[in-house]
Amino acid sequence: MLTVKDLKVAVEDKTILNGINLEVKPGEVHAIMGPNGSGKSTFANVIAGREDYEVESGSVLYKGEDLLEMEVDERALAGIFMAFQYPVEIPGVSTSNFLKSIVNANREARGLEEMNAMQMLKYIREKIELVGMDEKFLRRSLNEGFSGGEKKRSEMLQMALLEPSLAILDETDSGLDIDALRIVSEAVNKLRTQDRSFIIVTHYQRLLNYIEPDFVHVLYKGRIVKSGDKSLALELEDKGYDWIKEEVDAVAV
Amino acid sequence: MSDSMQTLEQHTKSDYKYGFTSNIETDKLPKGLSEDVVRAISAKKNEPEWLTEWRLKAYRQFLEMTEPKWPNVDYPPVDLQDIIYYAAPKKKKKLDSLDEVDPELLDTFNKLGIPLEEQKMLAGVAVDAVIDSVSVKTTYKEKLAELGIIFCSFSEAVQEHPELVKKYIGSVVPANDNYFAALNSAVFSDGSFVYLPKGVKCPMELSTYFRINERDTGQFERTLIVAEEGSQVSYLEGCTAPMRDENQLHAAVVELVAMDDATIKYSTVQNWYPGDKDGKGGIYNFVTKRGLCKGVNSKITWTQVETGSAVTWKYPSCVLLGDNSVGEFYSVAVTNNRQQADTGTKMTHLGKNTRSTIISKGISAGYSHNSYRGLVKIGKKAENAHNFSVCDSLLMGDKCGAHTFPYLEVQNNTAKVEHEATTSKIGEDQLFYLMQRGLSEENAVNTIVNGFAKEVFNELPMEFAVEAQKLLAISLEGSVG
Numbered sequence: 001m002l003t004v005k006d007l008k009v010a011v012e013d014k015t016i017l018n019g020i021n022l023e024v025k026p027g028e029v030h031a032i033m034g035p036n037g038s039g040k041s042t043f044a045n046v047i048a049g050r051e052d053y054e055v056e057s058g059s060v061l062y063k064g065e066d067l068l069e070m071e072v073d074e075r076a077l078a079g080i081f082m083a084f085q086y087p088v089e090i091p092g093v094s095t096s097n098f099l100k101s102i103v104n105a106n107r108e109a110r111g112l113e114e115m116n117a118m119q120m121l122k123y124i125r126e127k128i129e130l131v132g133m134d135e136k137f138l139r140r141s142l143n144e145g146f147s148g149g150e151k152k153r154s155e156m157l158q159m160a161l162l163e164p165s166l167a168i169l170d171e172t173d174s175g176l177d178i179d180a181l182r183i184v185s186e187a188v189n190k191l192r193t194q195d196r197s198f199i200i201v202t203h204y205q206r207l208l209n210y211i212e213p214d215f216v217h218v219l220y221k222g223r224i225v226k227s228g229d230k231s232l233a234l235e236l237e238d239k240g241y242d243w244i245k246e247e248v249d250a251v252a253v
Numbered sequence: 254m255s256d257s258m259q260t261l262e263q264h265t266k267s268d269y270k271y272g273f274t275s276n277i278e279t280d281k282l283p284k285g286l287s288e289d290v291v292r293a294i295s296a297k298k299n300e301p302e303w304l305t306e307w308r309l310k311a312y313r314q315f316l317e318m319t320e321p322k323w324p325n326v327d328y329p330p331v332d333l334q335d336i337i338y339y340a341a342p343k344k345k346k347k348l349d350s351l352d353e354v355d356p357e358l359l360d361t362f363n364k365l366g367i368p369l370e371e372q373k374m375l376a377g378v379a380v381d382a383v384i385d386s387v388s389v390k391t392t393y394k395e396k397l398a399e400l401g402i403i404f405c406s407f408s409e410a411v412q413e414h415p416e417l418v419k420k421y422i423g424s425v426v427p428a429n430d431n432y433f434a435a436l437n438s439a440v441f442s443d444g445s446f447v448y449l450p451k452g453v454k455c456p457m458e459l460s461t462y463f464r465i466n467e468r469d470t471g472q473f474e475r476t477l478i479v480a481e482e483g484s485q486v487s488y489l490e491g492c493t494a495p496m497r498d499e500n501q502l503h504a505a506v507v508e509l510v511a512m513d514d515a516t517i518k519y520s521t522v523q524n525w526y527p528g529d530k531d532g533k534g535g536i537y538n539f540v541t542k543r544g545l546c547k548g549v550n551s552k553i554t555w556t557q558v559e560t561g562s563a564v565t566w567k568y569p570s571c572v573l574l575g576d577n578s579v580g581e582f583y584s585v586a587v588t589n590n591r592q593q594a595d596t597g598t599k600m601t602h603l604g605k606n607t608r609s610t611i612i613s614k615g616i617s618a619g620y621s622h623n624s625y626r627g628l629v630k631i632g633k634k635a636e637n638a639h640n641f642s643v644c645d646s647l648l649m650g651d652k653c654g655a656h657t658f659p660y661l662e663v664q665n666n667t668a669k670v671e672h673e674a675t676t677s678k679i680g681e682d683q684l685f686y687l688m689q690r691g692l693s694e695e696n697a698v699n700t701i702v703n704g705f706a707k708e709v710f711n712e713l714p715m716e717f718a719v720e721a722q723k724l725l726a727i728s729l730e731g732s733v734g
Binding site: 048049073098 | 679680683686689691692693694701702704705706707
């Protein structure tokens with residue numbers, strides 16, 4: 001699905017990612033954890049194609065193609081979805097119209113016929129139920145005045161609607177209370193399939209109580225310094241990040 | 254500068270899509286302005302003497318006036334002696350049907366995507382096409398006539414209904430109202446005239462497409478709409494102009510009069526040639542539009558989508574004289590490249606319980622400057638007047654400017670006046686978000702811009718709203734893809 005090799009990325013001449021290697025196979029769930037400023041969000045944004053970052057070296061292959069050569073919308077249409085940490089408000093754009101247009105844009109890219117209004121409504125209702133939202137939100141402007149929880153659920157709804165091959169959740173758990181966290185996790189769990197992969201970027205272990213990852217990676221100073229299974233996450237919960245920092249910094253000295 | 258800012262800029266560097274000229278033979282006066290020219294225009298149009306005198310009086314007043322310098326726009330002075338004040342397509346003979354219209358003219362409409370023939374068939378839209386100052390063809394006129402509605406060119410109204418023209422011309426915008434209104438009053442070429450008799454609700458939208466077509470032709474349109482007691486009308490005005498190098502002056506006057514319980518809705522889509530990317534060429538659009546809510550419970554709504562012109566100076570206004578009368582102004586003004594716009598409205602509350610709403614949305618891109626200028630005036634006798642204003646600005650890129658000049662004069666302390674203003678930047682975050690969901694860059698920009706302007710589009714008649722959205726997309730589109 002995704003092969004990242006020695007990826008180095010800078011923002012305004014400052015190196016943020018300093019040689020990332022990662023292999024994500026179909027159906028796998030990878031958690032990327034790390035202290036603040038370790039480069040987690042940068043990694044998520046680089047995969048999604050945000051332009052503020054300068055890729056200095058390395059390669060990223062997605063389904064065998066050079067991902068770094070693709071535009072943001074091309075990546076999206078090829079099945080990469082990013083759930084944003086802070087979904088931006090877009091005033092005056094009705095949520096339902098927006099959902100219709102993104103669903104149809106993605107269907108067109110996959111060679112499927114556009115859905116008509118009736119089919120669309122049925123499809124959206126089905127997915128709304130999945131993420132536990134109130135249908136009223138469809139009539140509101142996109143993300144405008146949404147609470148933190150509503151924004152995250154809206155992201156999960158979009159993920160459910162677009163059925164991506166690779167979903168990246170960028171700190172989706174931040175600012176969520178325990179109920180919202182559960183709903184978000186349930187949505188992800190329901191969407192887990194044999195060929196859909198997830199990259200879950202998170203600072204805290206608590207999300208991983210609900211979504212069981214296949215692999216846990218710890219990012220520090222722009223590198224994956226430790227990888228393991230879910231027990232690594234529990235260890236981090238227990239001991240914090242300091243012991244990893246110490247280990248890495250000791251080697252560096 | 255970041256990459257996406259560059260893309261935004263690239264995206265907004267677009268060329269005018271309606272640049273072409275058509276070769277229709279025209280009969281025109283030589284360049285220049287003088288009393289003789291004013292007389293000649295009046296004579297060419299076989300006008301009655303009172304109108305010739307009215308023009309001459311306006312001209313003499315004009316000579317005493319100076320060009321206004323207060324708008325927040327900057328342009329080289331206009332040489333009024335270098336303008337042709339009258340040009341009319343040569344009439345071969347009187348036309349009875351569309352088939353007899355100059356095929357080249359029809360072709361012009363085809364290029365614009367608004368073929369008259371199609372328009373004619375489109376349900377409910379009557380088109381009075383004004384090309385180079387003379388109405389060439391008016392459709393649906395007879396159907397409207399059955400209801401007693403008069404919808405014709407201004408020149409025709411002068412011939413056929415002189416008493417109405419004499420009664421109302423200059424009654425809302427006096428000939429000496431301002432420099433450009435005075436100029437228009439002296440040399441106006443043609444325009445539209447609409448009269449709604451008592452109690453008649455116009456069953457269709459009345460629509461006029463204006464088009465400047467002759468090189469170096471100043472365009473001085475004059476429109477007058479009178480709605481008698483209890484009548485209703487919705488009038489649409491849309492403009493596109495061919496590409497050219499010289500700046501062209503366009504100084505129109507529109508007057509609306511609404512009697513007791515009458516409603517006039519006036520919608521404009523303005524797309525005059527804005528000049529090239531460096532600001533060369535383009536139309537100067539200095540327009541005076543004003544509506545008088547003369548009767549009780551009367552209502553006038555101005556809706557405008559302004560995307561064209563190099564320089565725009567335009568304030569469609571309402572004088573709320575009748576008690577309980579309502580004035581509304583909904584505006585989307587887009588400026589791109591080197592365009593400059595200073596536009597807004599004046600709401601003058603004179604009657605009791607009068608209400609006004611102002612919704613202004615300014616979109617600036619490229620190196621353009623977009624100003625909102627509005628006056629809300631509450632007179633001494635205007636008990637319980639109420640105004641609500643919203644002025645929002647959207648910036649695309651970091652080299653354009655948005656400015657807001659709201660003025661308020663309240664002479665009656667029962668008035669309630671609310672004003673909201675915001676300025677936002679089309680965010681890289683917004684673009685990234687929408688594109689991450691699979692929308693193309695162009696589509697993402699359109700989505701954001703149309704969302705921003707939605708409140709105004711909601712006020713436009715359906716077909717017009719669709720056209721307006723397309724126009725917005727075209728105006729902001731660039732070399733994407």
